[in-house]
Amino acid sequence: MNWKVIAQIAVGFAVVWVLAAMASPYIGIWGFVVAGVLTAVALGLGFYVWRLTRKSAALLDILKDAKDPASRKAALERLQAAQTGEGKDAMNALAQAQLLAQENPHKAIEVLEKVDLKKAPAMIADDIRANLALFYLAQGRARDARALADEIRLDRQPQPKAKAMYAAVMAEAFARTGKADEAMKLLETYSPDDPSYGEVRILLHRARVYTCVQQKKRGLATKSLEVLVEEAPEVVTQLAFAEKRPEVAKLAKQVLGAAGRMPKPKFRPH
Incomplete structure (x- = not known):
């Protein structure tokens, strides 16, 4: 081996x-x-x-x-x-x-x-x-996710990318259950802007959207959505049309529209 x-x-x-x-x-x-x-x-x-x-x-x-x-x-x-x-x-x-x-x-x-x-x-x-x-x-089971996130210890994970994935999941679970400040601390350490995290950055940016909306940091939430709309537009589309939090959905729709990626309505033939 x-x-x-x-x-x-x-x-x-x-x-x-x-x-x-x-x-x-x-x-x-x-x-x-x-x-x-x-x-x-x-x-x-x-x-x-x-x-x-x-x-x-x-x-x-x-x-x-x-x-x-x-x-x-x-x-x-x-x-x-x-x-x-x-x-x-x-x-x-x-x-x-x-x-x-x-x-x-x-x-x-x-x-x-x-x-x-x-x-x-x-x-x-x-x-x-x-x-x-x-x-x-x-x-949509954020509280169940939070119960698991509370038990995760980052110091036990030796691989940087996997550790960043842990942090992203923890941060989103925290942000969606009332601990946005704790979520932001994680995202400051494991930044979505760090290119070494590769595809895990998608999770980190998504977590930052939830965190910044909770903290009313609209500009930073928009920044992450703008990255996502280029790298993973499906994520922004899901936030725009399936997310129950109106402030998140509204911001995601605005970013989709500005990027010219708003899905076109489908018309059924008569």
Whole structure:
């Protein structure tokens, strides 16, 4: 087992970006966001696999070839056959969820919810909390996400990009449950403007939109929306037409309009 093999996981997960577009009718535009997170977390998972047991190394061997629907199905079957007990094998559950998320995110949530986090290795438990909280946020379950975010410890995560993903999920959960000041502290440390965070910047900018709207920092919220409308316009479209907070939706519509990306109404033929 070596870092060259671990890097192959990132290459394999790159295809997730294409599959996310196919999954978008099922999970909305968050398919694209989750795709980026899975790409980042794959490296974190690979790191843990490399460091831990031979059994864990076997999980990496299964994941690295899951590059299309057929191979993911085969990998999922192998993972299910290898698990030591439902809810007891945290790393196996996280690997299963990464595969399931692309086509059946609700099933991925079910798998992660069954894990006994108190008995899981600390770093893996935080990976599960972050991924599960992300799905909760996508479903509008901010308080459930907040309960998980409160338990995440950034100092346990050695990978900068994965740590930034944790911070983004935590910040959004905080901002949407009345702790905008705490959210901003995280975003000042893990800035959405840092290019080294790659696709995770989408999550950081989204979190900053919620945070700055709560803090009435309209200019900074607009700045993040302007970045998103260029890099991930689907995110801004979702905020404009699916977000329940009127101030967020209004600002997102304004940015879409200014960028000339406001969706055109569809007229049904008579």
